[in-house]
Amino acid sequence: MRVYFTFEPRPDLREPLLTDFPQLDFVFDSGLSNEELQQADILVTYGEDLTEENIQYATKLKWIFVASAGIEKMPARAIMERGILVSNVRGIHKTPMAESMLAHILAIKRALPWMYEQQKKSEWSKKAKQTELRDSTALILGPGAIGSEVGRLLQAFGVTTIGCNRSGKEAAYMDSMISFAQLKEALPNADIVISVLPKTPETTHLLKEEHFVAMKSSAIFMNFGRGNLVDEKVLIQAIATEQIGYAVLDVFEVEPLSSDSPLWSFSNVIVSPHISSHSSRYVERSLEIFKPSLTKWLKGDTDLENVMDLSRGY
Amino acid sequence: MRVYFTFEPRPDLREPLLTDFPQLDFVFDSGLSNEELQQADILVTYGEDLTEENIQYATKLKWIFVASAGIEKMPARAIMERGILVSNVRGIHKTPMAESMLAHILAIKRALPWMYEQQKKSEWSKKAKQTELRDSTALILGPGAIGSEVGRLLQAFGVTTIGCNRSGKEAAYMDSMISFAQLKEALPNADIVISVLPKTPETTHLLKEEHFVAMKSSAIFMNFGRGNLVDEKVLIQAIATEQIGYAVLDVFEVEPLSSDSPLWSFSNVIVSPHISSHSSRYVERSLEIFKPSLTKWLKGDTDLENVMDLSRGY
Numbered sequence: 137m138r139v140y141f142t143f144e145p146r147p148d149l150r151e152p153l154l155t156d157f158p159q160l161d162f163v164f165d166s167g168l169s170n171e172e173l174q175q176a177d178i179l180v181t182y183g184e185d186l187t188e189e190n191i192q193y194a195t196k197l198k199w200i201f202v203a204s205a206g207i208e209k210m211p212a213r214a215i216m217e218r219g220i221l222v223s224n225v226r227g228i229h230k231t232p233m234a235e236s237m238l239a240h241i242l243a244i245k246r247a248l249p250w251m252y253e254q255q256k257k258s259e260w261s262k263k264a265k266q267t268e269l270r271d272s273t274a275l276i277l278g279p280g281a282i283g284s285e286v287g288r289l290l291q292a293f294g295v296t297t298i299g300c301n302r303s304g305k306e307a308a309y310m311d312s313m314i315s316f317a318q319l320k321e322a323l324p325n326a327d328i329v330i331s332v333l334p335k336t337p338e339t340t341h342l343l344k345e346e347h348f349v350a351m352k353s354s355a356i357f358m359n360f361g362r363g364n365l366v367d368e369k370v371l372i373q374a375i376a377t378e379q380i381g382y383a384v385l386d387v388f389e390v391e392p393l394s395s396d397s398p399l400w401s402f403s404n405v406i407v408s409p410h411i412s413s414h415s416s417r418y419v420e421r422s423l424e425i426f427k428p429s430l431t432k433w434l435k436g437d438t439d440l441e442n443v444m445d446l447s448r449g450y
Numbered sequence: 451m452r453v454y455f456t457f458e459p460r461p462d463l464r465e466p467l468l469t470d471f472p473q474l475d476f477v478f479d480s481g482l483s484n485e486e487l488q489q490a491d492i493l494v495t496y497g498e499d500l501t502e503e504n505i506q507y508a509t510k511l512k513w514i515f516v517a518s519a520g521i522e523k524m525p526a527r528a529i530m531e532r533g534i535l536v537s538n539v540r541g542i543h544k545t546p547m548a549e550s551m552l553a554h555i556l557a558i559k560r561a562l563p564w565m566y567e568q569q570k571k572s573e574w575s576k577k578a579k580q581t582e583l584r585d586s587t588a589l590i591l592g593p594g595a596i597g598s599e600v601g602r603l604l605q606a607f608g609v610t611t612i613g614c615n616r617s618g619k620e621a622a623y624m625d626s627m628i629s630f631a632q633l634k635e636a637l638p639n640a641d642i643v644i645s646v647l648p649k650t651p652e653t654t655h656l657l658k659e660e661h662f663v664a665m666k667s668s669a670i671f672m673n674f675g676r677g678n679l680v681d682e683k684v685l686i687q688a689i690a691t692e693q694i695g696y697a698v699l700d701v702f703e704v705e706p707l708s709s710d711s712p713l714w715s716f717s718n719v720i721v722s723p724h725i726s727s728h729s730s731r732y733v734e735r736s737l738e739i740f741k742p743s744l745t746k747w748l749k750g751d752t753d754l755e756n757v758m759d760l761s762r763g764y
Binding site: 231232235236238239240242243245246247248249251252254255258259260261262264265266267268269270288289292293294391392393395396397400401406407408409410411412414415416417 | 545546549550552553554556557559560561562563565566568569572573574575576578579580581582583584602603606607608705706707709710711714715720721722723724725726728729730731
């Protein structure tokens with residue numbers, strides 16, 4: 137049985153795979169080739185390289201392990217038609233992403249961008265405009281694995297968390313829950329508005345001008361989900377007209393963000409080039425999810441961790 | 451009875467004082483004058499302005515409420531000789547300081563300084579060197595009110611905390627404790643070394659070259675206590691020779707830090723101009739401590755919160 141990696145884990149991460157699964161034939165490549173795909177029973181990929189055409193070559197393929205959370209770039213229909221199982225590393229992002237979000241929030245609250253600029257001028261000044269995170273309120277759109285981890289950390293800082301999902305159904309580490317329908321009325325209470333929503337037809341342009349108007353003028357808006365959440369023109373307008381106080385953006389309607397986008401140059405916008413989930417421990421963590429799934433798979437058990445429903449998009 | 455403030459709280463914070471204590475005569479000034487001091491029974495000050503000479507004028511003074519944590523600038527001997535009670539706002543700093551420390555740690559781990567520079571160039575690059583805070587180890591010198599609050603937050607991020615004080619006696623939110631004598635042997639285990647120690651004869655130059663040699667070359671060293679902890683020449687040497695990975699400094703041997711100090715220009719040093727405790731809610735929080743103490747005082751009860759022992763210096 138052949139396991140085809142379209143990326144190359146470090147030798148210290150690769151070795152245990154070879155040792156733990158001597159019966160398998162592993163191929164580690166730095167990209168996707170149709171010839172290799174034809175031989176593969178299992179594909180391990182970041183998921184961004186796979187096209188509908190590739191799937192036609194993958195005649196033996198039964199399981200795709202996606203070392204990523206978003207699958208919107210994958211040829212869903214072709215994969216479903218072929219009955220290939222897809223599982224991913226949902227949850228793997230929660231630690232680096234939640235740490236990134238807290239880093240950005242705290243950096244803003246404690247005036248780090250200002251401090252760094254002062255330092256460049258060798259200028260000792262105590263005129264920082266610092267506030268506290270404690271006792272503020274955060275509204276979290278999409279309190280799943282990542283959103284709940286952010287909620288857990290925010291609660292440790294004394295922040296009240298309001299979760300918001302389609303149904304308003306309970307989620308971990310949320311002090312209260314609302315549904316999408318109640319969003320507009322809840323926004324005026326939030327000091328921080330965070331989205332970690334996936335890209336689905338329902339989340340596309342979910343946030344409209346009226347939502348930004350409803351936010352506090354001091355609100356920190358953070359999009360760490362997908363760029364489809366808001367029409368970038370609406371967002372830029374909200375920033376330019378000071379409907380919100382700060383925006384931290386890890387995702388964009390079109391990525392990479394064009395170098396002539398006005399978003400780069402606002403003093404109260406942070407552009408994070410879709411790297412909040414990155415971590416030096418990423419591959420290590422992916423393999424920690426992959427290995428038990430592979431053990432199950434070899435026993436004929438297809439009830440793997442994080443099996444995806446491609447028809448729903450997550 | 452006259453209460454003399456050497457700073458001017460905002461009107462919305464001043465009003466409740468006048469309302470709650472109508473029997474008292476409040477004076478709010480933007481500095482210290484000997485004439486006013488002569489009339490004062492209670493002095494409310496940041497403590498930095500008071501000299502031995504001032505105390506000679508303060509013939510009626512019985513209580514100094516210091517809206518600050520450090521008292522090393524106060525004329526301790528003169529105050530003790532006169533039997534004036536001193537209390538401070540110990541603990542008030544814990545929220546803003548702990549938030550600042552977490553902000554700096556997370557900003558480094560998640561490559562925010564790098565990200566801000568990329569943004570200035572409108573450059574979309576994913577080449578950030580990001581690591582995770584989770585599963586690291588922090589050694590906290592001085593796990594008192596502030597140190598324990600940092601410990602609490604670090605534990606929420608999955609960090610193992612080692613507290614270090616004179617005796618090695620238990621402290622809150624520390625997974626283990628060591629004494630000053632055991633410091634050198636514990637340092638190689640720490641990814642983050644944080645000091646929040648006060649200035650005392652014992653803490654002066656407590657950290658020597660051998661301690662920096664013992665730290666991991668990737669260690670983040672943070673001094674948020676007092677600048678006397680380490681000879682700045684030793685610290686600069688440790689940074690220049692890469693004995694440590696990063697230094698975040700809120701305090702210095704001489705403040706303000708001279709504009710020609712090499713500390714300003716290292717790429718792996720953050721100069722925070724002794725502002726980690728600042729907060730837009732500082733005065734509000736000080737008054738929340740002052741008011742119950744004042745109520746007690748008026749009933750003749752001198753067992754106030756945070757009475758200081760000037761002979762020990764904290």
